[in-house]
Amino acid sequence: MIDLKTHNLIVNKEVNENLESILKRKLFSNGYIFYGPEGIGKKQTAIKFVKEIFNQYSSNSNSQEKIEDNNHPDFLLIEPTYLLKGNLINRSLADTSKNNKETIRIEQIRNLKTFLAKKSIESEKKIVLIVDAHLLNEAASNCLLKTLEEPTNGIFILLTSRLNLLLDTIISRCQIIRFKSFSQKQLSIFIKNNSISSIFNIDEELNLKYLITSANGSPGKLLNNIKIWNELPIQIKNNLDFPLNDTLEILKISKLISEELEIDQQIFLINFLQKKCWEKTNNQNLVKKLENLKAHLKGFIQPRLAWEVTLLKIAFEDL
Numbered sequence: 001m002i003d004l005k006t007h008n009l010i011v012n013k014e015v016n017e018n019l020e021s022i023l024k025r026k027l028f029s030n031g032y033i034f035y036g037p038e039g040i041g042k043k044q045t046a047i048k049f050v051k052e053i054f055n056q057y058s059s060n061s062n063s064q065e066k067i068e069d070n071n072h073p074d075f076l077l078i079e080p081t082y083l084l085k086g087n088l089i090n091r092s093l094a095d096t097s098k099n100n101k102e103t104i105r106i107e108q109i110r111n112l113k114t115f116l117a118k119k120s121i122e123s124e125k126k127i128v129l130i131v132d133a134h135l136l137n138e139a140a141s142n143c144l145l146k147t148l149e150e151p152t153n154g155i156f157i158l159l160t161s162r163l164n165l166l167l168d169t170i171i172s173r174c175q176i177i178r179f180k181s182f183s184q185k186q187l188s189i190f191i192k193n194n195s196i197s198s199i200f201n202i203d204e205e206l207n208l209k210y211l212i213t214s215a216n217g218s219p220g221k222l223l224n225n226i227k228i229w230n231e232l233p234i235q236i237k238n239n240l241d242f243p244l245n246d247t248l249e250i251l252k253i254s255k256l257i258s259e260e261l262e263i264d265q266q267i268f269l270i271n272f273l274q275k276k277c278w279e280k281t282n283n284q285n286l287v288k289k290l291e292n293l294k295a296h297l298k299g300f301i302q303p304r305l306a307w308e309v310t311l312l313k314i315a316f317e318d319l
Contacts, residue, residue: 012040012041012045012179012180014178014180015045015177015178015179018177019045019049019052019177023049023052023053023056026056028053028125028155029155029174029175030148030152030154030155030156030173030174031148031155031156031157031158031170031173031174031175032155032156032157032158032174032175032176032177033133033157033158033159033160033163033166033171033174033175033176033177034046034157034158034159034160034177034179035160035161035163035176035177035178035179036161036178036179036180036181037161037179037181037216037217037218037221038161038218038220038221039215039218039219039220039221039222039223039224040179040180040181040182040217040218040219040220041179041219041220042159042179043129043131043159045179046129046157046159047064047067047068047129048064049157050067050075050127050129050157051063051064051067053123053125053127053155054067054072054074054075054122054123054125054127057122057123057124057125058122058123063122072122073120073121073122074120074121074122074123074125074126074127075126075127075128075129076112076115076126076127076128076129077129077131078104078108078109078112078128078129078130078131079104079130079131079132080102080103080104080131080132080135081102081103081104081105081108082101082102083101102135103135103136103137103140104130104132104133104135104136104137104140105137105139105140106137106139106140106143108140109136109140109143109144109147110143112128112147113147115128116128116147116152116153116154120153124153125153125154125155126152126153126154126155127154127155127156127157128154128155128156128157129157129159130144130156130157130158130159131159132159132160132161133158133159133160133166134160134161134162134163134165134166136166141166141167141170142167144156144170145167145169145170145173148170148173148174149173156174158170158174163176180217181216181217181218182217182218182219183217184212184213184217187212187215187217187219187222188212190219190222191208191212191222207229210272210275210276210279211225211226211229211272213275213279214268214271214272214274214275225268225272228264228265228268229268229272231265232261232265232269233256233260235256235260236253236256236257236260236261236269239252239253239256240273240276244311244314244315245315246315247312247315250308250311250312250315251308253307253311254304254307254308254311255304257269257303257304257307258302258303258304258307259304263297263298263303266297266303266307267294267297267298270290270291270293270294270297271294273290274287274290274291277290285317286314289310289313289314290310290314292310293306293307293310296310
């Protein structure tokens with residue numbers, strides 16, 4: 001019934017079977033929490049689940065398109081927002097490079113009360129999908145809790161990778177659908193079945209192995225890793241015989257990385273090097289130094305200096 005396999009999603013069999021059972025019995029809970037790592041397919045699965053619920057009440061052939069466009073009269077998508085010049089801007093519409101504080105605000109939860117109060121048009125159920133529900137601020141969380149406690153014709157689906165940040169009282173009122181990370185073997189099969197290695201021009205099997213390892217079981221993260229890898233300048237790729245032990249080469253590569261790569265690309269590179277270094281050396285101290293480098297970059301320390309200091313420490317202390 002639910003075809004979960006797409007070009008960027010692996011079927012999670014346990015989740016699929018659970019949702020199939022819910023749809024078959026038509027005994028819907030007031031709330032569901034789709035919980036699991038980022039990039040594991042929670043949102044795609046939720047949209048297909050919503051579509052199947054609506055299909056039980058209507059044969060509208062373009063319901064999924066309406067849901068994906070947030071244009072279905074009985075469906076409401078709530079996502080984190082940024083406050084820009086007094087206006088709330090949805091994450092999907094915002095220039096995230098210029099904003100660093102995203103949250104789900106009480107105004108958004110109040111709006112969903114208005115949505116739920118209206119009569120359903122194409123379905124007996126109204127459905128609210130809340131993306132990254134762990135970003136609900138305190139006022140929004142309390143407002144959502146009150147809404148969950150009230151009898152309505154609505155179904156709530158909360159997506160989160162941080163279950164511990166949700167109110168216990170919200171969790172207790174929802175059924176948890178747990179998404180597990182995929183194994184490296186599953187991700188390798190995913191790569192092979194979708195010919196992704198050829199699409200992204202990856203011809204080095206060992207580097208692909210490190211990309212899979214650094215994805216931590218997430219297909220979405222793996223695709224992003226491959227995308228970033230193929231955007232890296234060839235001069236950087238050719239100088240990743242890490243750890244380095246030549247001072248001049250360290251200074252050159254630090255300059256190149258800081259000038260050519262955005263911070264998110266530099267963070268990716270650190271994750272990649274951590275996996276590569278651990279497999280080659282099993283040196284825990286080296287991996288910790290790279291972790292500290294990541295913290296420095298996130299803390300807005302001058303990137304070139306951070307790379308130089310870290311790589312020089314590794315060269316003289318760990319080799």
